[in-house]
Amino acid sequence: MDAAWWDRQVYGTDRDDPAPGPKPGHEYVELLGGPLDGMLLDVTGWEPQEIVDGAMLMSDHGQFGPASRSEYEPAEGHLGGVGRFVWRGDVP
Template sequence: MTPLDGLLLDIHGWRTEEVDEGVALSTELGRCPGGHALYDPRPGEPRTPGPGVSCRFYYSGDTP
């Protein structure tokens, strides 16, 4: 289980360029309360064409 499993996140307005290298999402549920849970797109996983962000992100760790 990862810090944000089961939680919904509004990503309306995110651009592909903003998340190509992954994202650091604020959370109180990780190993570092008040820190960030790190999520990255899986290399080689296809993205759905079209506007906006259209890929899955996978948990890669926590940071303060």
């Protein structure tokens, strides 16, 4: 991973957090597209099926405003492995 990876914000951390980036020893997926584009999602300890299923993540910047959810699923070629989740849309 390059140095820019370590400067990324992890989903669920506050922007005011003095260390919002990834932590050594954790596994992350990169979120691509949608309101959480560019953030990292900590998937440390997730079961393989959970990664295949993707994630519904709360986002204040989604299509439906505060407390909406954004759906992300593994990018093609990353099924069953840590890599990238792509945005599939928002739900209220």
